[in-house]
Amino acid sequence: MASETGKKRVVVVGGGLAGALAAKSLQSHADVVLIDPKEYFEITWAGMRAKVEPSVANRMVVKHSDYFTNGRLAMSSAVGVTDTEVLTADGESIPYDYLVIATGHNDSFPKTKSERVEQYQAEYNKIESADSILIIGGGPSGVELAGELAVDFPGKKVTLVHSRERLLDFVGPKASKKALDWLTKRKVEVVLGQSVDLKSHTDGDKMFKTSTGETIVADIHFFCVGRPLGSSWIRNSVFEEALDAQGRVMVDEHLRVKGRKNVFAIGDITDIPEMKQGYLAQTHAVLVAKNVKLLMEGGNESKLRKYKAGSDMAIISLGRKEALAQFPFATLIGCFPGLIKSKDLFIGKTRKTMGV
Numbered sequence: 001m002a003s004e005t006g007k008k009r010v011v012v013v014g015g016g017l018a019g020a021l022a023a024k025s026l027q028s029h030a031d032v033v034l035i036d037p038k039e040y041f042e043i044t045w046a047g048m049r050a051k052v053e054p055s056v057a058n059r060m061v062v063k064h065s066d067y068f069t070n071g072r073l074a075m076s077s078a079v080g081v082t083d084t085e086v087l088t089a090d091g092e093s094i095p096y097d098y099l100v101i102a103t104g105h106n107d108s109f110p111k112t113k114s115e116r117v118e119q120y121q122a123e124y125n126k127i128e129s130a131d132s133i134l135i136i137g138g139g140p141s142g143v144e145l146a147g148e149l150a151v152d153f154p155g156k157k158v159t160l161v162h163s164r165e166r167l168l169d170f171v172g173p174k175a176s177k178k179a180l181d182w183l184t185k186r187k188v189e190v191v192l193g194q195s196v197d198l199k200s201h202t203d204g205d206k207m208f209k210t211s212t213g214e215t216i217v218a219d220i221h222f223f224c225v226g227r228p229l230g231s232s233w234i235r236n237s238v239f240e241e242a243l244d245a246q247g248r249v250m251v252d253e254h255l256r257v258k259g260r261k262n263v264f265a266i267g268d269i270t271d272i273p274e275m276k277q278g279y280l281a282q283t284h285a286v287l288v289a290k291n292v293k294l295l296m297e298g299g300n301e302s303k304l305r306k307y308k309a310g311s312d313m314a315i316i317s318l319g320r321k322e323a324l325a326q327f328p329f330a331t332l333i334g335c336f337p338g339l340i341k342s343k344d345l346f347i348g349k350t351r352k353t354m355g356v
């Protein structure tokens with residue numbers, strides 16, 4: 001079925017890095033509706049820099065209207081889906097001919113860019129006036145934040161508590177050890193194998209209890225524990241069977257949702273066996289945009305592009321000049337990997353990809 005303009009209707013659910021690029025790539029070929037609860041997306045990996053240099057927030061928070069100029073943004077959350085429509089929290093039913101699921105992770109960020117930029121400024125103000133800072137979580141966010149603080153605020157006492165036995169458990173043990181050594185050399189106190197109970201903590205209280213009963217004193221804290229997957233809206237829907245045990249969407253080699261001809265999934269929400277990385281999420285978006293175009297134009301299914309899982313590669317920035325990189329052939333730390341990521345954090349590159 002086509003819309004009033006005669007074009008096919010494509011609905012993209014989730015406007016993170018993956019959904020944003022899919023919506024941008026399809027906007028001149030179809031009637032595209034992008035469903036996202038906010039008016040912007042973030043270049044996520046620059047977020048820790050924006051906490052220590054708030055002017056960065058203006059560049060890493062990008063309004064959907066800056067690149068999505070030929071479609072409609074439905075600023076709401078998807079709460080359900082049928083074979084033909086997506087239902088939103090605002091009570092809208094948005095029909096589709098093709099659906100792209102890109103709801104990676106849930107977040108609870110403010111709706112407008114200006115509020116989000118103010119939030120980064122407020123976090124910076126908090127850091128500036130604190131003497132001691134507690135970071136809860138030793139994944140990429142926690143480690144990158146510890147790196148930024150160690151480099152920009154070397155006089156502050158930084159403690160990082162991680163519930164697992166090694167930092168950054170999504171990379172190999174060698175990379176974890178290098179990150180630990182780098183942080184401890186810069187006087188970050190790293191506490192492994194313990195968690196912090198925030199339920200019994202009241203705002204303003206400077207004492208934090210760990211799971212083994214230790215007390216950590218800190219003026220402020222940052223909660224850097226992974227966000228939940230954004231698949232709750234798919235549960236109890238016609239696509240429920242496409243979710244795996246973790247809540248990821250199972251896709252085939254063309255990135256179509258298992259058993260569906262006109263529904264695709266991209267980015268962190270997919271079950272593709274590879275590291276969950278933004279640059280891979282963008283590769284999914286480009287491939288799916290091509291596949292949707294092919295199907296809209298009546299192309300032969302045999303011409304659909306196939307996706308090959310990406311190799312295990314990750315770069316974790318450690319302040320402004322250094323980084324830790326895990327490549328398939330080696331693990332490196334210091335200024336060389338830092339040259340790849342840490343100065344501009346791929347902000348310029350990502351903005352260019354989005355045409356802003």
Ligand SMILES: Cc1cc2nc3c(=O)[nH]c(=O)nc-3n(C[C@H](O)[C@H](O)[C@H](O)COP(=O)(O)OP(=O)(O)OC[C@H]3O[C@@H](n4cnc5c(N)ncnc54)[C@H](O)[C@@H]3O)c2cc1C
Nearest residue numbers: 014016017018044045077078104105230267268277278279
């Ligand atoms: C600190 C850190 C550093 C990183 N560094 C790198 C790096 O250097 N390189 C790299 O490639 N990757 C990096 N990553 C990973 C990268 O950020 C993710 O892989 C990427 O953000 C995934 O994009 P996505 O669009 O799939 O999901 P997300 O970015 O999670 O976006 C999902 C979007 O969907 C929306 N959404 C969720 N539920 C709903 C719903 N029900 N209805 C409507 N919208 C919904 C959300 O609000 C959000 O806008 C890093 C991540 C972190 C945390």
